[in-house]
Amino acid sequence: MDARKIVVVVEDVDAARIALQWALRNLFRYGDLLTLLHVFSPCTSRSKKKTRLLRLKGYQLALSFKDICNTYFNTNIEIIVTEGDQEGGTIAAMVREMGAFALVVGLHDQSFLYKLAMTHSNIASKFSCKVLAIKQPASSPLRTKTSARPTLDSSTNMDFSQIEIGTLEIPDIPPPKIPYKICPDPSAIIWRSRKSRRKRNT
Numbered sequence: 001m002d003a004r005k006i007v008v009v010v011e012d013v014d015a016a017r018i019a020l021q022w023a024l025r026n027l028f029r030y031g032d033l034l035t036l037l038h039v040f041s042p043c044t045s046r047s048k049k050k051t052r053l054l055r056l057k058g059y060q061l062a063l064s065f066k067d068i069c070n071t072y073f074n075t076n077i078e079i080i081v082t083e084g085d086q087e088g089g090t091i092a093a094m095v096r097e098m099g100a101f102a103l104v105v106g107l108h109d110q111s112f113l114y115k116l117a118m119t120h121s122n123i124a125s126k127f128s129c130k131v132l133a134i135k136q137p138a139s140s141p142l143r144t145k146t147s148a149r150p151t152l153d154s155s156t157n158m159d160f161s162q163i164e165i166g167t168l169e170i171p172d173i174p175p176p177k178i179p180y181k182i183c184p185d186p187s188a189i190i191w192r193s194r195k196s197r198r199k200r201n202t
Contacts, residue, residue, distance in 0.1 A: 003031045003076075004101035007129075009091060010038035010062045015106030019134035020065055023104040024072050027132070033076045034069065035098065036062045039084040039091055055081055088116035092126040100129045107133040 006028060008020050020036075028034060038058040043050040058081040069075045084090025091112065095103050105113060113133060116123045124131060 003033055004029075005033050005035060005098055006102050006104065007035045007037050007095055007098065007100045008065070008104045009106065009112075010036050010058070010065050011106060011108075012061055013106060013108050013110075015108040015111075015134070015136045017065065017068065017106070018136045019104050019106035019132075020068055022134045023102075023132075024069065024075070027102060027104065028072070028075070030074055031076075032101075033078065035100070036065050036077065036079045037091065037094060038062050038079075038081045039086070039094075040081070041086055042083055051083065055083070086112060086115065087119065088112035088123075088126070092116075096128045102130040102132060103127060105131065105133045107135045 006023060008023055010016060038061060040054045040058045043054060059079065062079045062081060066077055066079065069077055080094070082090065082094070105111065107113065113123065116126065120126060
C-alpha cells in the first residue's frame with residue numbers, strides 16, 4: 001500500500017482544528033504522511049524581525065495542531081510554515097509541488113476557498129488533488145454525530161461542485177472489554193504462595 005500525502009491547512013480558527021480531527025478519524029491511514037501547512041501574510045513593512053516573529057507564531061500554531069495528532073498512533077507528521085498570499089495561490093502551488101493526495105481545509109467565513117472562488121470560476125482545477133472542506137457543526141462540534149456524505153455549501157452560490165464539503169463525524173466508541181480481572185482473588189494469591197513453599201521444603 002503506497003503512502004499518501006495529506007495536507008491540512010493550519011489556521012487559528014476552530015474550523016481548522018475540526019478539519020484536522022476529521023482527517024485523522026476518517027481519511028488518515030497507517031503509513032500516510034500528514035503535512036501541517038501554515039501560510040502567513042507578508043509583512044507590510046518588510047521587516048525581517050516582524051517576518052521572523054510571524055514565522056515563529058505560525059510554527060507555534062502548527063505545533064498546537066501537532067499536539068492533536070499525538071493521540072493517534074503511528075502518525076507521520078511534517079510541519080511547513082511559509083510566507084504567501086491569503087487568497088489560496090500559495091497553498092495551491094505548495095499542494096501541487098508536494099504531489100498531495102488530498103487537501104483538508106476548515107471551511108469558515110474567511111476561508112481562502114471563498115477568496116479563490118471570486119477570481120476563478122473552477123477553483124477545483126487549481127489543485128491537483130482531492131479537496132475536502134470540513135464545516136464546523138452548529139452545536140457541540142466534538143460530540144455531534146452527522147453524516148459524512150459530502151453536501152453542497154448552501155451559504156454561497158460559488159462553484160463548489162467539485163469540492164467535497166462535509167461535517168465532522170465522531171463514531172460511537174464502545175468501552176474496551178476486559179478479558180480478565182486486573183486484581184485476582186486475594187485468597188488465590190495466598191493459596192499459590194503456600195503451595196510454592198511446600199515445594200521448596202520438599
